[in-house]
Amino acid sequence: MVLIIKDEYPEKLFREDGKRLDGRDKTELRPLKMEVGVIENADGSAYLEWGNNKIFAAVYGPREVHPHHLAKPDRGILRVFYRMATYSVFDRKRPAPGRREKEISMIISDCIEPVLFLELYPGTAFEVFIEVIDADGGTRCASTTVASLALADAGVPMKSLVTSVAIGKIDGEIVVDLSGIEDKAGEADLPLAITWFNGEISLLQFDGAMDVEEFNKCLTLGKEAAEKIYQIQLDALRKKYISIQESVSGSSNASGGEE
Amino acid sequence: MEEEEGEILEDDEFEDEETTRDLVVPGEVLTEDVKNFLPGRGTILNDTRDKIISLHIGLKQINKNYINVIPLKGIYTPQPGDKVIAIVTDKNPVKYRCDINAKDEAQLKPKNTARRIKARLGRGRDYQRDDSNTDRFEIGDVLIVKVLSADRLNKPELTTVGKYLGKKNGGIVISIDPPKIPRVIGRSGSMIKMLKSLTNCNIFVTQNGRIWLKGDDIAHERLLIDAIYKIEREAHTSGLTDRIQAFIENEKIKRGIK
């Protein structure tokens, strides 16, 4: 595409005052909010805004597998479809799914599968559809996070949620939660995800160059950041029901108790 | 007049004394006291067997020494004996295929649609079984059925033989989350009785989240549908029956219906 305003990156990724370009400290997360139950028709759904990322996730299942030959007789299968809208990126993306989307779909699927009980659903599939409406760095992490929330919203039994975040290196410094610019212009990018039932890592990729000490620091900071994001996921799950409880408690009879 | 009452199911789990209003989430630790408590429905022991964890978003319930989680949402799992509303989606000469809002399609065989008809046919025969073919029902028919069998690997088997079972003519079917069906019935049927008498509608509530209803006119039916969706939304709160009753009474005035 011909771009009239070019996609240029600044030379320095830190400001004079030591903060990152968007004003954050090195371990600070971007503004993050989530909501569940946003798509009526889906069995479970969630929506996330993280920095400028805007992502929907919807779960359908367990349901019949198409094409049929992919079904497994002794257990269910998990299929994740990560897609980006044409207008979600600065340089318009072609509508058809590309290799990157297919790779990310697979990674997210492998990441979430450990928390599910697929053996309870032989011959069927859980399908998770992720649509990125606006992209701003770390979309695979945001997508994993919102997909896990959509599964919980569907009432699917899960050992725990899954939370994902990207750690990276910009201008020689290790930082948490890379923004779009930092992702493109930085030196290293490490997306990871944690399954909370065993506290272990279920998604891990790395691109860049780092020594062992820096790498270890990334893992530690990553887990800490994931813990913060996990709380936001749990709040979003609860909020849907608690807000209803609160709105009705005003109108219930004072003599309550007996139904 | 045909009685439309759905069978009274087990006590409304949501209103049990033991169900707290504690909302729990998947992965949440319900207790670390594994000596005195056992993992019940909707829960699991963790890998190191020192904690009981919730598998769903739901309400925590303690029943004797079992900790259960009543899920707020979830797919319907057919159990033998369940009464459900099925929709015929296909048929061939040997069976009907039905949608029962479960992960698998269900099957209805002609022998399980048989009706005993007392008829004098002479020569000692005094009844006729109509079980040889699939002529009775058409695609798109709504049937109240009972689940005969269902297991992990085989498609559920259904029957229309029994009291209150069979095809429905007229009325309308709506769906809510299956786990919330007990709330529409209420403890000892208190909610469903109230809904019926206040809206003057016939209602048949079934286990797979489907509800058949028919009233005097669309205005009453609409009010009942709105009330049922309100029950679904507020299923996890307390004082529900009173609140729904107040809702229906207020709406009747607002909408100008009796």
Add this chain to the structure above:
Amino acid sequence: MMDVKRVISTIERKYIINNLKKEERVDGRGLWEYRDFKIDTDMVASAEGSADVSLGETRIITGLKYDVGEPFPDLPNEGVCTIMAELLPLASPLFERGPPDEQSIELARVVDRGIRHADCVQTKKLCIKEKEAVYILFVDMYVINYAGNLIDCGGVSTLASLVSAHIPEGEYTENGIEWTGNYLTGEDIVNELPLVLTYGKIEDIIFSDPNLPEELVCDGKISVSVTEDKITSIQKSGAATFSLDEIRMLGKKSIEIGRELRNKLNFWQYKVKIE
């Protein structure tokens, strides 16, 4: 209202039809009444215009992107606006994955024709240099939840995203296209506000804005695009037939409903002002 994750049953079909005959609809609306529209614009930071529109529970998020390219030889000083639609599988168990099917092509084309024949987009203003460089606008609709009547929702979503446009203005130089520092906004490029209005027909009853059960049960549909006082495009679909009187009635009604809706939605509030 009714669960339509599977085949519509006979009694549901009868219920809708019998009530329509009494001019009653399951959701309480009148025959010519629209569900509520909810509109939010310019939310997508990566796009040069966007609109998140819900019509009842049907929701479509549309985004606008641009490219610069050569014009068509027979229209050397006009830009191009192309409209696409995707029925995302996340929006309904009735949607399958894969390339655009009949339904998504119908959505894109009906909305496109309503926009095009109303001269909605001032394609002459999308010219940077005659015969050399024009803007190509891509307006892409993504269906997020399907509860009937994608076309009318898509039409409003497309129009609102065009009104909210903020496209960098380019000038043709020997070094290529350079940014003037200004933007083309909705005010510059949108000329007319066409609305597409869809009607369902069941037996001999016609009604506006079919919801999902009505759409699945209806015998046919007809979509009429209108500006303030002109009919600009029509599409009939489905196996139903319409009498000449019915079509005349719908033409007139569409202008009326169009005016009411256009007034109520007040599209110009979504134009973007850039300093």
